[in-house]
Each structure stands twice: as structure tokens, then as C-alpha cells.
Amino acid sequence: MVDLKGLKFSKMHGIGNDFPIIDESSGEVIPEADKAEACRILCHRHFGVGGDGVLFVVPSEVADIGYRMFNPDGSEAEMCGNGIRCFGDFVYRNKIVEKETMTVETKSGIKTIEITLEDGEPILFKVNMGKSTFKSEEIPMIADSEEFVDGEIEVIDTSFKASCVNVGNPHVILFVDDVDAIDIDKYGPAIECHEIFPEKINVHFVEVISKNEGKMRTWERGAGVTLACGTGATSTALAGVKLAHFDKEILLHLPGGDLEFEVYEEEGKLGAYMKGPATLVFNAEIQ
Numbered sequence: 001m002v003d004l005k006g007l008k009f010s011k012m013h014g015i016g017n018d019f020p021i022i023d024e025s026s027g028e029v030i031p032e033a034d035k036a037e038a039c040r041i042l043c044h045r046h047f048g049v050g051g052d053g054v055l056f057v058v059p060s061e062v063a064d065i066g067y068r069m070f071n072p073d074g075s076e077a078e079m080c081g082n083g084i085r086c087f088g089d090f091v092y093r094n095k096i097v098e099k100e101t102m103t104v105e106t107k108s109g110i111k112t113i114e115i116t117l118e119d120g121e122p123i124l125f126k127v128n129m130g131k132s133t134f135k136s137e138e139i140p141m142i143a144d145s146e147e148f149v150d151g152e153i154e155v156i157d158t159s160f161k162a163s164c165v166n167v168g169n170p171h172v173i174l175f176v177d178d179v180d181a182i183d184i185d186k187y188g189p190a191i192e193c194h195e196i197f198p199e200k201i202n203v204h205f206v207e208v209i210s211k212n213e214g215k216m217r218t219w220e221r222g223a224g225v226t227l228a229c230g231t232g233a234t235s236t237a238l239a240g241v242k243l244a245h246f247d248k249e250i251l252l253h254l255p256g257g258d259l260e261f262e263v264y265e266e267e268g269k270l271g272a273y274m275k276g277p278a279t280l281v282f283n284a285e286i287q
């Protein structure tokens with residue numbers, strides 16, 4: 001059993017997607033071999049702190065700072081969008097990176113965060129989430145087509161039209177008529193662990209409100225239902241533009257709050273800027 005006594009952390013959330021965040025920028029706090037178990041304990045809503053994952057600040061030789069994210073099941077994810085806004089707030093407030101525009105090394109490449117200050121306080125974070133891929137082999141997924149856009153996924157007793165995109169981590173976007181009518185506890189895990197997704201996948205049900213607005217609900221890989229998913233919302237914006245459901249500026253409503261997106265095209269690939277808040281809930285030390 002991992003001993004977390006003395007562990008200092010901040011509890012943060014990005015529109016309700018919540019995380020303990022731990023500063024390892026000056027050296028390891030939780031041994032690598034214990035990280036998965038420690039994250040399972042920390043994320044537990046009754047026996048731990050509670051969270052949709054754990055964020056770590058780590059050194060970087062190629063960016064201003066490094067970022068790692070672990071899901072509540074102990075799996076490490078390549079990227080976390082709500083988390084990187086909380087991360088930016090944390091490293092700025094704690095003077096780990098004293099820059100309003102910073103570069104962050106993640107497992108899915110270097111991302112850039114632009115912080116908007118009001119009276120010296122960070123209030124809004126604009127993140128370049130980078131370029132995406134729709135190639136089936138790069139999701140990864142098992143499919144007959146080079147891309148899986150507006151394809152068909154059969155699951156349990158029904159089938160859904162679906163589009164798959166990787167923004168560092170994998171996502172499947174299912175555009176539906178009424179997002180509130182979806183039994184996400186039934187279909188979410190069945191799609192997350194579907195045999196066509198060898199590394200599992202994050203699942204998002206999306207309702208198009210207009211060319212510039214949508215509403216979505218999420219079942220996250222390694223976490224289950226969350227109030228928001230930043231990489232998932234980014235993927236929704238990109239898939240929506242690809243399918244011409246959305247124009248390039250999109251407001252997405254998630255159960256925990258709203259995120260704004262500006263989609264761009266670079267070297268033939270779609271990418272996006274994500275804009276949203278981050279909130280510090282409390283700082284603590286485990287006794």
C-alpha cells in the first residue's frame with residue numbers, strides 16, 4: 001500500500017473535470033513504480049481526495065515545463081485538456097513558470113498556453129491543442145477505411161454513426177439528435193472497450209445546436225462519466241468541422257460548463273485553440 005502521508009497537492013477543476021495536482025518540478029514526489037496505485041487512491045471519491053485524474057508538474061528540457069496526467073484507473077493519458085488549463089494556473093500561481101505565455105511538454109507533443117490576467121489573477125486560458133489525425137491506424141482503431149468519419153459502430157442492441165479522431169489521445173464522436181436521451185452508462189463503457197479500439201477510447205455524444213454551438217456528454221477512457229472533457233470537446237469541434245456540422249468558431253456546452261474553440265487548418269491537418277477557465281478549490285497536505 002502506497003504511503004501518501006505528507007503529500008502536498010492542490011485540488012483544481014476545469015469546468016467540473018477535477019484533479020489533484022502535484023509539483024514534481026524539483027524532483028520526484030511519488031516514486032514512478034507507485035504512481036498508478038497512488039492515482040487510483042487519490043482519485044477515489046470516498047477513500048481518497050476524489051478526482052477525474054491526477055496531474056503532475058515535471059521538469060522539461062524542450063519546453064518551459066513538463067506535464068503528465070493519470071486517469072483514475074491508474075492509466076497514463078497522452079493529454080488532458082481541462083487539466084492543462086488547471087496546470088497553467090497552478091504553475092503560474094506558484095511561480096514555477098512566471099510567463100503569461102508558456103510552452104508545455106506533454107506525452108503528445110508541446111502545447112502552448114496563453115493566460116489572460118485580471119488584476120494580476122489568471123482568469124482565462126487559451127491553449128493551442130495542436131494538430132489532429134483522423135487516420136484509423138493513428139487513432140488507433142481497426143477499420144477497413146483509411147479514416148473513420150461518419151462510419152457505423154454496432155454496440156449492444158443498436159448502432160451509432162461515429163467519427164474517430166486523435167488529438168494526442170483517442171476520441172470517438174457520436175452526433176445524435178437528443179444527447180440527453182442517451183443511456184451513457186450503458187453505451188459509454190461498451191464503446192470505450194469495443195474490440196475495434198485496441199487502446200480503448202474516450203466517448204462523446206454530441207447534439208448540434210447550430211453551426212457555431214453544440215451540446216455534449218462524455219464517457220472518458222479510464223474514468224467513466226465526467227462533467228467535461230477538454231480533449232473530447234476539442235475532438236468534437238474538429239469532427240464537427242470535418243463533417244460540416246460546425247463552422248470554425250464553436251461554443252460547446254458540457255455538463256460542467258462551456259468551452260470555446262477556434263479551429264484552424266495547418267499542413268492539411270485540422271487543429272484548434274481551446275479557451276476556458278480553471279479553478280483552484282483548495283490546497284492541502286495529507287496528514
Ligand SMILES: N[C@H](CCC[C@H](N)C(=O)O)C(=O)O
Nearest residue numbers: 077080081082169229230231
Ligand atoms: N481520459 C482521457 C484523459 C483525460 C482527458 C480529459 N479529462 C480532458 O480534459 O481532456 C484519456 O484517457 O485519454
